[in-house]
Amino acid sequence: MPTSTSVESTxxxxxxxxxxxxxxxxxxxxxxxxxxLAGVAIFLTYEGVPAFTAAKSEIPGxxxxxxxIWPLVFGTLLGAVIALLIATPLSIGVALFISHYAPRRLAxxxxxxxxxxxxxxxxxxxxxxxxxxxxxxxxxFEWLEKHLGFLPFFAGPTSVTGRTMLSVGVVLAVxxxxxxxxxxxxxFLQTPRLHEEAALALGATRWEMVRMTVFPHARSGMVSAAMxxxxxxxxxxxxxAMILSVSDVVTFNVISNTNPSTIAANxxxxxxxxxxxxxxxxxxxxxxxxxxxxxxNFVGRAVVGRRKEFSAAN
Amino acid sequence: MKSNPLPxxxxxxxxxxxxxxxxxxCSASNESxxxxxxxxxxxxxxxxxxxxxxxxxxxAMTAWKAGFQSAHPDVTVNYDAVGSSGGREQFxxxxxxxxxxxxYLSDDELTSxxxxxxxxxxxxxxxxxxIAIIYNLPGVDNxxxxxxxxxxIFAGKITTWDDPAIAADNPDASLPSTDITAVHRSDGSGTTxxxxxxxxxxxxxxxxxxxxxxxxxxxxxxxxxxxxxxxAVTSGxxxxxxxxxxxxxxxxxxxxxxxxxYVTASTEAASKILDESTPVQGRDATTDLALxxxxxxxxSGVYPIILISYQITCxxxxxxxxxxxxxxxxxxxxxxxxxxTAAQQAGSAPITSALTTKAQTAIDTIAVK
Numbered sequence: 001m002p003t004s005t006s007v008e009s010t011x012x013x014x015x016x017x018x019x020x021x022x023x024x025x026x027x028x029x030x031x032x033x034x035x036x037l038a039g040v041a042i043f044l045t046y047e048g049v050p051a052f053t054a055a056k057s058e059i060p061g062x063x064x065x066x067x068x069i070w071p072l073v074f075g076t077l078l079g080a081v082i083a084l085l086i087a088t089p090l091s092i093g094v095a096l097f098i099s100h101y102a103p104r105r106l107a108x109x110x111x112x113x114x115x116x117x118x119x120x121x122x123x124x125x126x127x128x129x130x131x132x133x134x135x136x137x138x139x140x141f142e143w144l145e146k147h148l149g150f151l152p153f154f155a156g157p158t159s160v161t162g163r164t165m166l167s168v169g170v171v172l173a174v175x176x177x178x179x180x181x182x183x184x185x186x187x188f189l190q191t192p193r194l195h196e197e198a199a200l201a202l203g204a205t206r207w208e209m210v211r212m213t214v215f216p217h218a219r220s221g222m223v224s225a226a227m228x229x230x231x232x233x234x235x236x237x238x239x240x241a242m243i244l245s246v247s248d249v250v251t252f253n254v255i256s257n258t259n260p261s262t263i264a265a266n267x268x269x270x271x272x273x274x275x276x277x278x279x280x281x282x283x284x285x286x287x288x289x290x291x292x293x294x295x296x297n298f299v300g301r302a303v304v305g306r307r308k309e310f311s312a313a314n
Numbered sequence: 315m316k317s318n319p320l321p322x323x324x325x326x327x328x329x330x331x332x333x334x335x336x337x338x339x340c341s342a343s344n345e346s347x348x349x350x351x352x353x354x355x356x357x358x359x360x361x362x363x364x365x366x367x368x369x370x371x372x373x374a375m376t377a378w379k380a381g382f383q384s385a386h387p388d389v390t391v392n393y394d395a396v397g398s399s400g401g402r403e404q405f406x407x408x409x410x411x412x413x414x415x416x417x418y419l420s421d422d423e424l425t426s427x428x429x430x431x432x433x434x435x436x437x438x439x440x441x442x443x444x445i446a447i448i449y450n451l452p453g454v455d456n457x458x459x460x461x462x463x464x465x466x467i468f469a470g471k472i473t474t475w476d477d478p479a480i481a482a483d484n485p486d487a488s489l490p491s492t493d494i495t496a497v498h499r500s501d502g503s504g505t506t507x508x509x510x511x512x513x514x515x516x517x518x519x520x521x522x523x524x525x526x527x528x529x530x531x532x533x534x535x536x537x538x539x540x541x542x543x544x545x546a547v548t549s550g551x552x553x554x555x556x557x558x559x560x561x562x563x564x565x566x567x568x569x570x571x572x573x574x575x576y577v578t579a580s581t582e583a584a585s586k587i588l589d590e591s592t593p594v595q596g597r598d599a600t601t602d603l604a605l606x607x608x609x610x611x612x613x614s615g616v617y618p619i620i621l622i623s624y625q626i627t628c629x630x631x632x633x634x635x636x637x638x639x640x641x642x643x644x645x646x647x648x649x650x651x652x653x654x655t656a657a658q659q660a661g662s663a664p665i666t667s668a669l670t671t672k673a674q675t676a677i678d679t680i681a682v683k
Contacts, residue, residue: 060528130549131545135550161550163537241538247532247536257495257535269538272369272396272400273397273399273527274399
């Protein structure tokens with residue numbers, strides 16, 4: 001018996017004041033983030049509720065808060081999906097080039113350049129979009145309308161300024177490219193060397209090797225890269241507010257000058273002159289964005305979690 | 315001896331804490347009240363003069379701030395261009411000494427402001443600016459438009475440039491069949507409110523949406539801010555929009571039909587229409603200089619599409635310091651000197667000397683509670 005007590009006393013770690021303090025600080029930081037998030041959710045709900053209880057005629061547009069927010073939700077999702085459709089294949093391609101194809105001399109600087117895109121403020125992307133990109137997109141839009149005009153997306157009439165949902169999608173794609181690329185690159189690089197060499201030894205070409213070893217290993221990482229990008233595209237404000245020509249509509253037509261606004265851009269545009277219940281409506285739309293972002297992250301994590309379990313590479 | 319990594323982390327933590335505390339201290343010290351002392355008149359004025367509101371006034375306010383502070387070096391004028399309604403809200407809540415607003419107080423707001431001030435609010439038109447109809451149509455240099463045509467273009471009823479209505483206004487021009495892209499502000503704005511007020515006054519059969527600060531109809535091209543409208547009109551062919559004349563740059567400006575002649579936007583023509591404006595009904599005309607602009611005027615040489623921006627103050631303040639500050643600042647703003655400075659720096663139209671006199675009379679009534 002005396003031996004066991006002496007063992008216990010030696011295994012329990014010595015308590016130090018610094019250790020305790022650091023633990024407290026770390027726990028405090030962790031709790032703080034949860035409290036902040038809860039605070040935001042409570043604020044949005046509390047300030048948003050009057051928009052739902054107010055008379056329909058008091059809501060801008062006169063058709064109630066749901067009719068006001070729905071086009072915004074639609075626009076937010078449409079812009080983000082276009083961005084994702086463009087950015088996902090591009091970021092996988094760029095990441096693959098950096099991790100598996102480029103000579104090492106080139107790979108480092110190229111990765112650095114892509115990361116640099118993330119450091120550009122979004123107003124700068126807005127300026128670039130409005131003065132450079134949008135006018136140069138017009139010929140493409142005209143081509144799309146002429147040849148693919150039977151699709152609802154390209155029904156036209158083409159905007160003469162190019163300030164359309166498709167232009168916004170392109171700008172958002174450029175904005176989410178760095179984060180998606182960085183994440184994809186990291187997971188591609190983590191492919192076990194032995195798997196790759198085994199594939200090559202069996203006579204696989206480099207592309208076959210990538211398909212057989214890198215992609216299966218990185219699948220969950222690629223999903224989370226896309227989800228992180230989507231999160232940024234959903235919440236992007238200034239670039240959208242500056243570039244997009246908005247109306248209160250729901251349309252899949254992405255090349256005309258009548259586009260649905262996005263939630264974040266609409267708040268930025270309307271808040272400075274909003275009074276009374278209009279402010280509540282804007283906050284309610286913010287709550288909708290909060291819930292959408294939450295759902296996207298939730299789905300993303302669920303996908304990643306599910307993949308992990310049966311990923312052959314692990 | 316190997317050093318323990320823990321103390322290092324602790325030091326970092328302590329450093330971060332110190333920085334956070336220092337920042338907190340800084341932000342706390344930003345809030346300082348109006349200075350004490352303040353004798354009467356001259357450069358002995360001290361303290362902070364806080365205002366907020368209209369972003370249209372921002373450029374002029376920068377000029378006024380510089381001019382006023384060089385005469386009164388101990389005064390700090392702070393102006394937060396949060397937007398007109400934000401300014402009115404803060405003023406009614408009692409947070410600021412004066413508000414800048416592109417529209418005068420509504421009757422409800424006036425009642426609330428009277429409660430806050432302990433006396434009626436004083437509204438002074440300080441910033442008048444012509445709103446130009448800008449367009450981008452290669453080959454057409456001197457576009458002329460009648461009020462009805464403008465209303466139909468912006469209501470989406472005229473959709474091509476070779477429409478008979480436009481051709482009737484421009485008998486000598488060769489108009490292309492290009493589609494019209496009418497550009498409007500996508501953010502709420504006093505410019506939109508004044509422009510739609512014009513459309514409402516001149517042609518309420520074609521423009522049925524009234525005077526409103528957010529663009530009321532679907533379709534057309536929306537752009538953020540004056541610079542956004544100018545950028546959209548510049549980049550697209552067949553575009554037309556409305557923007558502050560001083561920001562219009564090299565774009566073509568349409569001449570507007572007034573009476574039987576066509577007038578282009580200019581500060582002189584904008585000042586002229588102030589004489590055609592009447593005080594808003596049911597207000598004390600000596601202290602409340604809110605104006606209804608007669609945009610249907612047919613007098614020769616007036617330009618009817620103007621933005622009037624007001625500064626709103628209380629008629630009574632709780633200390634002599636505040637009274638002195640507000641009186642001195644507002645007197646400077648409405649003076650010929652202040653108005654000319656703004657005209658040079660911001661491209662606004664100086665208010666008429668008759669209006670300056672009226673404004674000065676109103677400012678002189680400001681007193682301690």
